[in-house]
Amino acid sequence: MPVIVLRSLVGLLLLFNFSLSSATELDRALSLLSSSSFDDKSLAIDMLAQTGDATSELLLNAMAQGELYYVKKDKRIVLVQKQGSKFQLADALSGEDLGLVSKRKVKKVSVNNKLRKQIRSAISRFKLFHADAAVRLIAVENLMANEDPEMLFQLESIRLKESDPDVVDAIDTVIAFSKLESGDVEAQLAAIAKLDGNLDPAVLIQLKKLGSTSSEESVRLAANKSVRTIETRVSIFSYLETLFFGLSLGSILALAAIGLAITFGVMGVINMAHGELIMIGAYTTYVIQLLMPNHIGLSLLVAIPAAFLVSALVGIAIERLVIRYLYGRPLETLLATFGISLFLQQAVRSIFSPLNRPVVTPEWMSGSLQINSLLSITYNRLYIFFFCLAVFGLLYLVMTKTSLGLHVRAISQNRPMARAMGIRSQWVDAMTFGLGSGIAGIAGVALSQITNVGPNLGQAYIVDSFMVVVFGGVGNLWGTLISGLSLGVVGKFLEPATGAVLAKILVLIFIILYIQKRPRGMFPQKGRAAEQ
């Protein structure tokens, strides 16, 4: 009996002592956080990580998010939520509401890269015990390059309790990685077998090192064999990656050029203001985002028809006011539309200022689809690729299945004959030009997600667009798509070898030579109409 009492007393004392020390630890850590020295803060993060309780995790998370501030007057650490220009404060420990204050009263607990890394690894330790297996998996994967022996020891004990097979596998991989450096041949061989085909760059480096420095022949052989397997896979994936890069660049080129394929390709108008119509589409996206600041994800979808309409209307205005007087006079059209392009650029500068406008990328378009640690496909590019195909598909349907499409093709083949058949050529001209311009506007929506929305946006794409249309074959929609995609792929395969500048030049030279040989591009129009 007395023993039990004594034990529980000691236990109680220990517990008390422990909670006391953890509370003071926490207080000390907090007092260090308001220091301006990064070393002090680093110490504080270590202390928080050691305590291992929920408050610490909360604090570390807030710090990583940049929501941890301190009050300038009494150095009290607070959690902050932005409410307009004011800050809503809450005590970091008790969660007590401290009311709204102005920005100047508080100062952020600033972090630098070193601290951010430290916080991230501290948080991932907490996450090892998270209820969600997916979170645990990521936490374990983050530990790959961790060299802390204590951590590995802890990991082995976690493994015993872990039920999820994926997480167990990930833990095994991390443990195997740590065993590569151990002197034990058996353990090394087992580790190499476990890591065979693993694509983490750290594994490859370690195996290479082992393959050349290990004193044991069998280890060297196994490691080198593993290195070869991994390297083959690496080169396959890098080939796939380049292919995707090329297709993605190509889809952007094609998207920018499809509108031009209509106005230049089908109607024969050299429209130098095509780039500015793209720019107008991008600015429409910006305006739509301003109008619906709380629905950024949705705003992009709304922007597609809006940009089409705005650009189409501007296009129709250009056609009605200028271009229709200049049909059949390519030189004058070129000069007039060049003038319009300068006019539109300066108009945008006056209305929106010459500075670039921020267009927010919605959540569902940022980040990348991680296929494995070597191959990841960025979402924005992936969506734009499919978007390009969709736009092309729709346009193709319009051109082949609707009466507008029929009329357009009729006029482009033989204007007098089409008019004789009762087609209102003026109306069709305006509609076609509007269609091409509207498509340019849609391209602007896509481009706003990957490049700067500014007055010079259009100029960057006008040359490329003409290049794609001419190379594909004037008047051929398929040609535009194929030529856009292939130019993108060729460019991307050249780039690693020659650099971006030279790759661009080489592609241009290639097109010039190709056009010399086949002046009508890859897919020339056939038939009598094309002979004229």
Next chain:
Amino acid sequence: MRKFKLTTFTTLALFIASMLSPAIAADTIKVGVLHSLSGTMAISETTLKDTMLMLIEDQNKKGGLLGKQLEAVVVDPASDWPLFAEKARELITKDKVAATFGCWTSVSRKSVLPVFEELDSILFYPVQYEGEESSKNVFYTGAAPNQQAIPAVDYLMNEVGVKRWVLAGTDYVYPRTTNKILEAYLKAKGVKESDIMINYTPFGHSDWQSIVSDIKKFGSAGMKTAVVSTINGDANVPFYKELGNQSVSAEDIPVVAFSVGEEELSGIDTKPLVGHLAAWNYFMSVDAPENDEFIEKWHAFTKDEDRVTNDPMEAHYIGFKMWVEAVKKAGTTDPAAVQEAIIGVAVPNLTGGLSAMMPNHHITKPVLIGEIQDDGQFETVWKTEGLVPGDAWSDYLPDSKILVADWRSPLSCGNYNVETATCSGQNF
């Protein structure tokens, strides 16, 4: 083109009108402002024009200079390099300006240089540049490479422990020269050729997929890697976006940029960029009374609480103060007298120090390294001990380390060769 000329004409007409109207017009000191208000560079240069107008207005409120009011003569060279030279000539011969503040790109500076030398006028150039120049008529208030690039590399090497280097830049004179200097510097510090990757991209490059992927591969060799970016303003946005999308975080591979400031960041969503670095001589976030006052004035002048300030603005602030002091010291606005008086003039900068004009026409400045925060501002993470004097000729290039610039008599030379003890006679 017609549109551009029209704006120029209207501005000119306005100024002629304002000259004719009030009584003070008869006796003013004219200050030229030569910044592009249209074309590609308008994005950066319009802000500097506004800064100059604010500084001049402020000086006039204090009673002007030498008992006269100052008057800004604004022209628009429209991002067209030859037009810069034309407009500069117009400012000096027709408007008879006492000094000109202007230019952004190195090529525009090179274009106006002969004009300023021929007509012996004064230009204050406010942007960080590649160095390798010192003209009798130009005062370089922006950073030379040793005031930006070299300290940034030192920081990464010593504080972050970077072992592999990617030097990425836009394909023109500033990045090429800066990277040449950096490469020589890194090699002198014992970095191997295989640990340096140099990459150039065209102006306004927007497809960064393969380059970012290459950087990722280069950085996964088990050694700490950093990117030193001399990528020109505009192209940075898609570059950083791609970094974010391919999840290259600042903790793994930090990017230190020399052309990304508050102004450039105000056009983008900065969440994915948090932690990337920039090296400048000034950040808007710097805690100094001069800076608070400057920001307050700027907000009042632009009537916009959200406008940011940046490094080239501070350079104009310093340059303008120096010119005012020099004119007071010389008692005249005569360029020759001012050129002589300004050497040694020291004025407060916005980071709480005192910047001085050196005999080589460069100034002393502190160097700050900042990390991008999610509100588009920089958090200073490192600062040089004292002020760094600008070096016109780099000590790391064999051809230029033997050159010194000293515009005081008796030397009066922008490129004095210490080995042969001769001045090449060229003014730059």
